[in-house]
Structures are given as C-alpha cells and as structure tokens.
Amino acid sequence: MKFLRFQSLQMRLALRLAVLYVVASAVAVAVLIYQAYDTASSLNGRELTLRAEDLARAVSRDSSGTPQLSLSPKLASAYAASSDDIFAVRDASGRLLAASPPQFGDQVAKWPLAKDDPSYFRLTNPGSAAYYGLSIELQSAAGPVSVSVGRAAEADALVHSLLREFVFDVAWLSPLFMAATLAIGFLAIRAGLKPVQDISRMAATIGPDAISVRLPGTDLPTEIKPLVDAVNRALDRLERGFAVQREFTANAAHQLRTPLAIVTGALESMEGNGELAKLRKDVARMNRMVEQLLRVARLDAVALDFEMADLNEIARSVVAAMAPWAVTQQRTIAFAGSEMPTEVSANTHAIADAIRNVVENAIVHSPPGGEVVVTVHSDRRVTIADRGEGVSEEDRRYIFNRFWRGQARNETVGAGLGLAIVSEIMKTHRGRIDVADNPGGGALFTLVFPPSHSS
Numbered sequence: 001m002k003f004l005r006f007q008s009l010q011m012r013l014a015l016r017l018a019v020l021y022v023v024a025s026a027v028a029v030a031v032l033i034y035q036a037y038d039t040a041s042s043l044n045g046r047e048l049t050l051r052a053e054d055l056a057r058a059v060s061r062d063s064s065g066t067p068q069l070s071l072s073p074k075l076a077s078a079y080a081a082s083s084d085d086i087f088a089v090r091d092a093s094g095r096l097l098a099a100s101p102p103q104f105g106d107q108v109a110k111w112p113l114a115k116d117d118p119s120y121f122r123l124t125n126p127g128s129a130a131y132y133g134l135s136i137e138l139q140s141a142a143g144p145v146s147v148s149v150g151r152a153a154e155a156d157a158l159v160h161s162l163l164r165e166f167v168f169d170v171a172w173l174s175p176l177f178m179a180a181t182l183a184i185g186f187l188a189i190r191a192g193l194k195p196v197q198d199i200s201r202m203a204a205t206i207g208p209d210a211i212s213v214r215l216p217g218t219d220l221p222t223e224i225k226p227l228v229d230a231v232n233r234a235l236d237r238l239e240r241g242f243a244v245q246r247e248f249t250a251n252a253a254h255q256l257r258t259p260l261a262i263v264t265g266a267l268e269s270m271e272g273n274g275e276l277a278k279l280r281k282d283v284a285r286m287n288r289m290v291e292q293l294l295r296v297a298r299l300d301a302v303a304l305d306f307e308m309a310d311l312n313e314i315a316r317s318v319v320a321a322m323a324p325w326a327v328t329q330q331r332t333i334a335f336a337g338s339e340m341p342t343e344v345s346a347n348t349h350a351i352a353d354a355i356r357n358v359v360e361n362a363i364v365h366s367p368p369g370g371e372v373v374v375t376v377h378s379d380r381r382v383t384i385a386d387r388g389e390g391v392s393e394e395d396r397r398y399i400f401n402r403f404w405r406g407q408a409r410n411e412t413v414g415a416g417l418g419l420a421i422v423s424e425i426m427k428t429h430r431g432r433i434d435v436a437d438n439p440g441g442g443a444l445f446t447l448v449f450p451p452s453h454s455s
Contacts, residue, residue, distance in 0.1 A: 067142035
C-alpha cells in the first residue's frame with residue numbers, strides 16, 4: 001500500500017514540491033541569518049570608522065607647530081565617562097598625541113603606524129574587558145595621523161541578543177510557514193488533479209456493456225489531454241471492432257438458422273439406420289449452437305431493461321416450456337418454488353435465458369432417467385440440481401469461459417457458450433453463478449441475485 005501511494009502522481013508532485021521548498025527555505029534562512037550578522041558587523045565597523053574620523057578632525061597644531069589633540073568638551077566627557085570606548089592617536093612620526101585610557105596608548109605605541117586601509121584588532125588582556133576595534137590612517141589639520149579606536153565586546157551585547165532572538169524566531173517560525181505552504185501546495189495539486197481523478201473514475205466504468213462512453217476532454221491539463229484523446233480514439237476503434245464482431249455473429253447465426261431448420265425437418269421425416277440417428281444428433285447440436293450464438297449476439301448488442309420480476313414465475317415458465325424436451329431426452333424436470341413471491345430487479349427474458357441454459361446443460365449431463373430439479377429460494381437464489389457426473393474442482397475455474405467445452409464426453413454438448421451466457425447475464429444483474437457438488441450426486445448450480453432496491 002505504501003508503494004502504491006508513492007506511485008500516485010499527486011504524492012510524487014507533493015513530495016518533490018516539499019523537498020524543493022524545504023531546501024529553498026533552508027538556503028533562504030541561512031542567507032538571511034548570514035546577512036543579519038554581516039550587517040551588524042558592518043555597522044560596528046562603520047561606527048568605529050566614524051569615531052576615528054571625529055578624532056582626526058580634532059587634531060590641530062599648537063603655536064609651535066606641534067600636532068595636538070583638542071577634543072570638544074562633549075566628546076572629552078563622553079570618553080571620560082565611558083570605559084567601553086578606547087582610543088589612541090599618533091602623528092606621522094609615531095608620537096602618541098592622546099590615549100584613553102593611558103594603558104591602551106602604551107600598547108598602541110608599540111604597534112606599527114596604520115595604513116589607509118583599516119586593520120582590525122582584538123584585545124583580550126587578562127583581568128580586563130575584551131575590546132575589538134580598528135586602526136586607520138586619516139588626514140587631519142596637522143597632517144596624516146594614525147588613529148586606533150575600540151570598544152568593549154560587552155557593549156554589543158544588546159545587538160547580539162537581538163540577533164539571537166531573531167535566529168530563534170526564524171528557527172521555530174520557519175517550520176510553521178513551511179508546513180502551511182506545503183499544505184496549501186498539496187491542496188492546490190489535489191484540486192489541479194481532480195479532473196484527472198474524475199476521468200479515471202469514468203474510465204473505470206467503461207466495459208463491453210458501456211463501450212460507447214467517451215472521456216471528456218474539457219478542463220484538462222495540456223499534458224493529460226493528448227492521453228485522453230488517444231484513449232478516446234482507441235475506444236472508437238474498439239467499438240467499431242465490437243460492432244463488426246456482433247454483426248458478424250448475428251448474421252451468421254441468422255443465415256444458418258433457416259437451412260438448419262429445413263435439414264432438421266427433412267431428417268425427422270426420413271427413415272434409416274443408426275447413421276441417420278447420429279446425423280440427427282449432429283444437426284440438433286448445430287441448432288443448439290446457432291441458438292446460443294443468437295443469444296450471445298442479443299446479449300452483447302442490446303441494453304437490458306430492468307423491472308421488478310418474480311423469480312417463481314420466470315423459473316416456472318422455463319420448466320414448463322422445457323419439460324417436453326426433457327421427456328424426449330429420457331429425463332425428467334421438477335420445479336419447487338418459494339412460498340412467497342421472490343422479486344428482483346431484472347430483465348425477465350434475460351433471466352429466463354440464464355435459467356434455460358443451466359437447465360439444458362443439466363439435462364444434457366444427466367444420465368437417462370435422471371431428474372433435474374429447479375428450486376427458487378426466498379433469499380433470491382435459484383438452484384438447478386442434476387444427478388450427472390458433477391464438475392471437478394479444476395474445471396470449475398473454466399466452465400464459465402466462452403467456447404470452453406472440457407472433455408466434451410457427451411455428443412450433444414454445444415459450443416461452450418451456454419454457461420458463459422449465464423455468467424454474463426448474472427454480471428449484468430450484479431449477481432453471480434456458483435457451482436458446487438449436489439449432496440445426492442451430480443452438480444448444483446446456484447444463481448444468486450442481489451437485494452432489490454425495494455427490499
């Protein structure tokens with residue numbers, strides 16, 4: 001069952017959409033988180049650069065022409081009040097102009113002068129806060145100066161906290177969005193494939209009795225429409241083939257019926273030896289075969305009309321009509337009806353043909369002097385019991401196939417169409433025919449009808 005579900009086009013599309021969406025979402029989330037951290041880092045670098053430029057603008061020359069750093073009162077108080085921000089400024093000769101705190105200036109004095117491109121550093125002195133910053137060469141009123149600025153790592157705790165909160169929100173919201181999107185995608189795929197499912201259900205109803213049905217080609221995906229058109233064309237060819245076959249069968253049977261009737265009448269009026277009796281049996285067998293071919297043609301070509309019918313009346317009329325023929329075959333036939341009318345939704349003529357074929361088969365396979373009993377049961381079953389050799393377990397799989405005759409031990413056996421006709425009639429009535437051993441010896445055929453809508 002799991003394999004069949006995976007073979008579903010709907011499931012295949014949904015799985016591929018799910019894989020594609022999960023991969024795309026994972027890549028998008030990863031890129032988004034990377035950009036967030038990269039932007040935060042860029043902002044920190046930009047802020048440090050702006051502080052370095054403010055310090056460079058505060059450098060000037062005194063009356064003797066020596067470079068000096070003159071911070072504005074606001075900027076000086078800001079650096080003095082904060083231990084998170086540090087700086088050191090050196091002139092072109094490497095002389096330290098100012099530093100906050102002085103310890104940082106002592107460290108920077110040992111570094112090479114900065115270049116035009118900023119160089120980043122990180123200080124992790126034991127017992128003190130960790131700092132990160134940059135060193136850059138900038139132009140000032142006193143010429144080029146080397147400015148090193150930094151800030152405590154803890155000063156960015158708020159930014160990193162916000163970033164962590166952002167990552168956490170993305171981590172639990174993304175699966176929800178993915179699940180919702182996949183559910184919407186699955187429903188969209190299901191709605192898109194609904195016309196295909198409707199066509200599949202319609203195609204399942206097409207059979208020999210409904211071969212004129214065609215699949216609709218409207219509101220279909222362009223990928224499916226060529227397949228539907230090809231199926232409809234195949235059904236057209238199949239219907240023409242069925243029509244030709246049915247017409248041939250009916251015409252052949254009708255053409256044979258008249259000359260066989262003439263031959264039969266002529267043989268009945270003739271007197272002769274055992275060869276003439278054998279010829280009469282052969283002609284009788286041909287008559288039965290032609291009659292069966294006509295029944296097959298009618299069953300295949302004509303749609304059956306259903307009405308409420310009493311199985312008692314149908315079976316009784318069949319037994320009454322066949323009793324004289326059974327006597328000529330040196331057999332007897334009996335009828336046992338149910339106490340109450342047993343009504344089913346059926347075509348009276350088709351059911352009569354079905355019972356007649358089974359009775360003919362039973363009489364043919366019964367020994368001389370044997371009795372065939374037709375019984376109608378109140379639970380919508382009709383049983384036909386004979387006292388012949390019965391049907392073996394192996395043959396029961398084939399006796400309802402067209403033109404299957406088994407060993408054909410009896411010379412009067414037809415073309416193997418009688419029971420096949422019965423099986424088709426019962427399928428048309430949503431019923432079935434079963435075969436079993438007759439408790440008293442012989443075969444027991446049972447025609448089982450479904451409950452009628454009025455039951």
